[in-house]
Amino acid sequence: MHDHRRLGRELNIFDTDPLIGSGLPYWLPDGAVVRHALEEYVREAERRAGYRHVYSPVLGKRELYEISGHWAHYSDDMFPPMDLGGEQFLLRPSLCPHHALMYRSRPHSYRELPLRMAELGGMYRSELSGVLGGLTRVRAIQLNDAHVFCTLEQAAGEAAAALELIRRAYGALGIVPARYRLSLPGPGGKYVAAPELWERSTALLREVLDASGLPYEAAEGEAAFYGPKIDVQVADGAGRESTLSTVQIDFHQPERFDLHYIGADGAKHRPVMIHRAVIGSVERAVAHLLEQHGGAFPAWLAPVQLMILPVSEAELPQADALAARCVERGLRAEVAGPERGSLGARVREARLVPYQAVVGAREAADDLVALRLRDGRRLPAAPAEEILGRIGELAGAHSTELWS
Numbered sequence: 001m002h003d004h005r006r007l008g009r010e011l012n013i014f015d016t017d018p019l020i021g022s023g024l025p026y027w028l029p030d031g032a033v034v035r036h037a038l039e040e041y042v043r044e045a046e047r048r049a050g051y052r053h054v055y056s057p058v059l060g061k062r063e064l065y066e067i068s069g070h071w072a073h074y075s076d077d078m079f080p081p082m083d084l085g086g087e088q089f090l091l092r093p094s095l096c097p098h099h100a101l102m103y104r105s106r107p108h109s110y111r112e113l114p115l116r117m118a119e120l121g122g123m124y125r126s127e128l129s130g131v132l133g134g135l136t137r138v139r140a141i142q143l144n145d146a147h148v149f150c151t152l153e154q155a156a157g158e159a160a161a162a163l164e165l166i167r168r169a170y171g172a173l174g175i176v177p178a179r180y181r182l183s184l185p186g187p188g189g190k191y192v193a194a195p196e197l198w199e200r201s202t203a204l205l206r207e208v209l210d211a212s213g214l215p216y217e218a219a220e221g222e223a224a225f226y227g228p229k230i231d232v233q234v235a236d237g238a239g240r241e242s243t244l245s246t247v248q249i250d251f252h253q254p255e256r257f258d259l260h261y262i263g264a265d266g267a268k269h270r271p272v273m274i275h276r277a278v279i280g281s282v283e284r285a286v287a288h289l290l291e292q293h294g295g296a297f298p299a300w301l302a303p304v305q306l307m308i309l310p311v312s313e314a315e316l317p318q319a320d321a322l323a324a325r326c327v328e329r330g331l332r333a334e335v336a337g338p339e340r341g342s343l344g345a346r347v348r349e350a351r352l353v354p355y356q357a358v359v360g361a362r363e364a365a366d367d368l369v370a371l372r373l374r375d376g377r378r379l380p381a382a383p384a385e386e387i388l389g390r391i392g393e394l395a396g397a398h399s400t401e402l403w404s
């Protein structure tokens with residue numbers, strides 16, 4: 001395992017500036033490419049799983065967080081309120097209150113449920129500067145969040161489907177979970193008091209975990225203030241665990257926001273709210289990907305997918321033309337010409353790039369590509385169109401295989 005802070009800087013993924021403030025990283029172009037690919041993957045996976053995406057503002061009035069319970073149970077982790085025209089505004093500590101209000105803004109019939117609302121949105125946490133570093137402890141977080149509003153009967157199935165979405169994403173990203181954790185309240189924590197609701201949601205999450213066949217451990221003191229959760233834990237190089245993805249079944253927020261739907265009986269019923277994050281925060285996901293892969297991202301995520309290496313000045317025009325064809329196909333390619341050193345030096349420099357295309361006199365003359373893979377394999381020269389098509393297919397399938 002590697003240190004994502006060092007890699008992030010070396011690979012031009014992200015950086016920080018004391019004038020912006022610690023815990024507030026910015027994303028350089030190569031980092032933005034990785035982030036876009038990740039976000040597009042998530043949005044598409046969610047779309048296929050029946051989620052609809054929304055946008056909501058990153059601020060809300062203090063009263064909103066008094067209703068949600070954040071102000072009473074979570075304000076130590078929130079930025080102080082901003083006074084504006086006699087009102088107080090807060091940088092949001094989570095997206096749930098906004099989504100609850102959006103659900104409440106329209107009447108809902110049982111026929112619309114489960115209603116799956118997703119947003120890749122900003123949230124904020126007042127981490128002290130002493131504990132900040134890299135992308136793992138940040139003050140501004142981009143969360144891959146969603147809330148499923150459903151009936152009690154649908155809750156276990158929806159939570160199980162969310163868990164399955166997480167497992168598929170981990171497959172595409174090459175992430176191996178350290179363990180699954182059922183996070184329960186502990187003594188002395190700031191939890192909302194509603195013992196029967198805690199018992200119901202804990203029982204449902206246990207049912208989901210037991211049915212999934214995944215090994216898991218229960219841990220006290222790790223629940224959200226409003227309910228228990230399934231946490232998918234990942235470990236860094238030093239074996240330190242952190243939570244990347246979560247699935248929560250929540251009876252509390254629907255009560256607080258007085259959410260309802262009209263049932264088949266024509267009466268009002270309370271929906272259940274499932275909170276889930278597939279890749280967690282974009283920051284933590286990229287930190288973990290950097291450490292897990294040492295910068296050698298799966299090809300579909302790599303900032304540069306194909307490095308084109310003309311053997312001499314003579315092949316530069318063909319190399320540039322090949323790069324232009326890659327761009328047309330939606331592939332990310334770069335040309336490293338002889339001005340950047342010997343062929344051997346350029347191959348070494350591009351060691352994290354999944355594919356390298358060496359263009360010599362023969363390749364240039366016959367429109368061939370002699371492909372080298374990051375893992376050291378060399379493929380026989382083949383028509384450029386065939387090679388580019390194959391790379392595009394593998395990337396489009398979010399494969400972690402370089403070649404097959």
Ligand SMILES: [Zn+2]
Nearest residue numbers: 094095096275
């Ligand atoms: Zn939530």
